[in-house]
Amino acid sequence: TPVLNNAYSKTEDNGQRGESSLPAFKTAKEQLWADQQKKHHQPQRVSGSSYGGVKKSLGAGRSRGILGKFVPPVPKQDGGDPGRGMQYKLRGAGAADRAHPMDERLKNLEPRMIELIMNEIMDQGPPVNWEDIAGVEFAKATIKEIVVWPMLRPDIFTGLRGPPKGILLFGPPGTGKTLIGKCIASQAGATFFSISASSLTSKWVGEGEKMVRALFAVARCQQPAVIFIDEIDSLLSQRGDGEHESSRRIKTEFLVQLDGAATSSEDRILVVGATNRPQEIDEAARRRLVKRLYIPLPEASARKQIVVNLMSRERCCLSEEELALVVQHSDGFSGADMTQLCREASLGPIRSLQAADIATVTPDQVRPIAYSDFENALRTVRPSVSPEDLELYENWNRTFGCGK
Ligand code: ATP
Incomplete structure (x- = not known):
C-alpha cells in the first residue's frame, strides 16, 4: 500500500x-x-x-x-x-x-x-x-x-x-x-x-x-x-x-x-x-x-523532584521556599506538564533580553532562571488532565488495578 x-x-x-x-x-x-x-x-x-x-x-x-x-x-x-x-x-x-x-x-x-x-x-x-x-x-x-x-x-x-x-x-x-x-x-x-x-x-x-x-x-x-x-x-x-x-x-x-x-x-x-x-x-x-x-499524576514530592532534576542542568536561582511555591501551584500537573512548565520558565531570561542583544549576548550574560519566570509560566501552562478524568482512572484502578 x-x-x-x-x-x-x-x-x-x-x-x-x-x-x-x-x-x-x-x-x-x-x-x-x-x-x-x-x-x-x-x-x-x-x-x-x-x-x-x-x-x-x-x-x-x-x-x-x-x-x-x-x-x-x-x-x-x-x-x-x-x-x-x-x-x-x-x-x-x-x-x-x-x-x-x-x-x-x-x-x-x-x-x-x-x-x-x-x-x-x-x-x-x-x-x-x-x-x-x-x-x-x-x-x-x-x-x-x-x-x-x-x-x-x-x-x-x-x-x-x-x-x-x-x-x-x-x-x-x-x-x-x-x-x-x-x-x-x-x-x-x-x-x-x-x-x-x-x-x-x-x-x-x-x-x-x-x-x-x-x-x-x-x-x-x-x-x-x-x-x-x-x-x-x-x-x-x-x-x-x-x-x-x-x-x-x-x-x-x-x-x-x-x-x-x-x-x-x-x-x-x-x-x-x-x-x-x-x-x-x-x-x-x-x-x-x-x-x-x-500510573497516577505525580504527588508534590515527585513534582519537586522533576523541577530539581530539570533545573540542575540549567542556571537557576530558586530558593527552597520558592521551589515549594512552584510545587504548591502545580497541583494537578502531570510529569509532562511539569516538564513543559520548566521549559516555559527557562525561556523567561531570554524573553527579558532586548531582541537586538540576542545575536551578541554570551551564554553567561543570560540571567539565571528565577521564581518570576515560573510565575509567568504558571499563567500559560495549565494541567492537561481534568478532575473528571482522574475520577475515571481511580474508579478503574479500584475495580481492575493491582495495588494502590
Ligand atoms: P502518554 O500517555 O501521553 O504517551 P506517558 O505516560 O507515556 O504519556 P511519557 O511519554 O513517559 O508519558 O512522559 C512524557 C515526558 O514527561 C517524559 O519524557 C518526561 O520528560 C516527563 N515525565 C512524565 N512523567 C514523569 C515522571 N514521573 N518523572 C520524570 N519525568 C516525567
Missing part, C-alpha cells in the same frame, strides 16, 4: 541510521544464518541451572544482535536494589542461545518489515534509570519485583514465581508510562521495541497483522525483549459493531502472539501495554495483561 511504501522509503531516506548501524538485509540475514550454523557446531555452554548460566562481562556473545546489530549491555543497577552489582547477564537459559529454528521464522517474513522494525521500532536510545522517573514508587517497586528481577534471574524466578508475559500501565497522559517501559528494558538488559498501536491500524494499512507477527519474531530473536505498545486500547478495544475486519485480525494476531509468549518457557519477552483509556480494553485482553498498574 502507498502508506507502507512511504514508511519504507522513509527508512531508506533516513539512510544514515541504517547505513551506520544496520547491514543491508541480505547481509544481515546471511549473518543470522552464519550465527545459527556456528551455534549448531558449538557445545552447549549452559545447563540452565543456577549459576551455570551466568556469564560475567556483560552481554558477551550478544554484543551483536541476530541481525548483526549492537545490543547495549545491562546498565549498572541503582543503589539499594537487591540486584545491585548484578552486572552480568544470564545467558544460555533462553532460546536465543540454543540452536533454534528461529531463523526459519525470520525467513518467512518480509525483509522490509524486519528492517522497519530494526530501524524504527527497536529503540536504541540512552538507558533510563529508576531515578529518572519521579514518584510512582509503588509501581516501580512492583515492576522491579515481578518483572525486572525475573528477567535478570530466570533461574530462580521459576514456577509460581515466573514473571507475567504482559503488564498494563494505565493512567493520565504524560505520567511516565513510556519512561517506565524504557526503564524496564534498560534495567533488565533487554532489547526495547516501542510501537503505537494506532500506527498498526493506520500506518501499515492492511499490513498490521503481518507487522505484529514480524515484531514478535524479531523480538524472540533479540530476547530478552520488552515490547512496549502505546495506546494499547486501540488494539484491544471491546468488539463493537463498527470494528473493522482488519482491526479484528490484528487484535487476534496480537492475542495469539501474546499467548505464544506466555506458553513458551523459552521466550523471555515481556509485553508492556500503556493506555490512557483503560475502560476500553475488553475482558479477554484484560485477563492476559495480568498486572495492571496505575
Whole structure:
C-alpha cells in the first residue's frame, strides 16, 4: 500500500541510521544464518541451572544482535536494589542461545518489515534509570519485583514465581508510562521495541497483522525483549459493531502472539501495554495483561523532584521556599506538564533580553532562571488532565488495578 511504501522509503531516506548501524538485509540475514550454523557446531555452554548460566562481562556473545546489530549491555543497577552489582547477564537459559529454528521464522517474513522494525521500532536510545522517573514508587517497586528481577534471574524466578508475559500501565497522559517501559528494558538488559498501536491500524494499512507477527519474531530473536505498545486500547478495544475486519485480525494476531509468549518457557519477552483509556480494553485482553498498574499524576514530592532534576542542568536561582511555591501551584500537573512548565520558565531570561542583544549576548550574560519566570509560566501552562478524568482512572484502578 502507498502508506507502507512511504514508511519504507522513509527508512531508506533516513539512510544514515541504517547505513551506520544496520547491514543491508541480505547481509544481515546471511549473518543470522552464519550465527545459527556456528551455534549448531558449538557445545552447549549452559545447563540452565543456577549459576551455570551466568556469564560475567556483560552481554558477551550478544554484543551483536541476530541481525548483526549492537545490543547495549545491562546498565549498572541503582543503589539499594537487591540486584545491585548484578552486572552480568544470564545467558544460555533462553532460546536465543540454543540452536533454534528461529531463523526459519525470520525467513518467512518480509525483509522490509524486519528492517522497519530494526530501524524504527527497536529503540536504541540512552538507558533510563529508576531515578529518572519521579514518584510512582509503588509501581516501580512492583515492576522491579515481578518483572525486572525475573528477567535478570530466570533461574530462580521459576514456577509460581515466573514473571507475567504482559503488564498494563494505565493512567493520565504524560505520567511516565513510556519512561517506565524504557526503564524496564534498560534495567533488565533487554532489547526495547516501542510501537503505537494506532500506527498498526493506520500506518501499515492492511499490513498490521503481518507487522505484529514480524515484531514478535524479531523480538524472540533479540530476547530478552520488552515490547512496549502505546495506546494499547486501540488494539484491544471491546468488539463493537463498527470494528473493522482488519482491526479484528490484528487484535487476534496480537492475542495469539501474546499467548505464544506466555506458553513458551523459552521466550523471555515481556509485553508492556500503556493506555490512557483503560475502560476500553475488553475482558479477554484484560485477563492476559495480568498486572495492571496505575500510573497516577505525580504527588508534590515527585513534582519537586522533576523541577530539581530539570533545573540542575540549567542556571537557576530558586530558593527552597520558592521551589515549594512552584510545587504548591502545580497541583494537578502531570510529569509532562511539569516538564513543559520548566521549559516555559527557562525561556523567561531570554524573553527579558532586548531582541537586538540576542545575536551578541554570551551564554553567561543570560540571567539565571528565577521564581518570576515560573510565575509567568504558571499563567500559560495549565494541567492537561481534568478532575473528571482522574475520577475515571481511580474508579478503574479500584475495580481492575493491582495495588494502590
Ligand atoms: P502518554 O500517555 O501521553 O504517551 P506517558 O505516560 O507515556 O504519556 P511519557 O511519554 O513517559 O508519558 O512522559 C512524557 C515526558 O514527561 C517524559 O519524557 C518526561 O520528560 C516527563 N515525565 C512524565 N512523567 C514523569 C515522571 N514521573 N518523572 C520524570 N519525568 C516525567
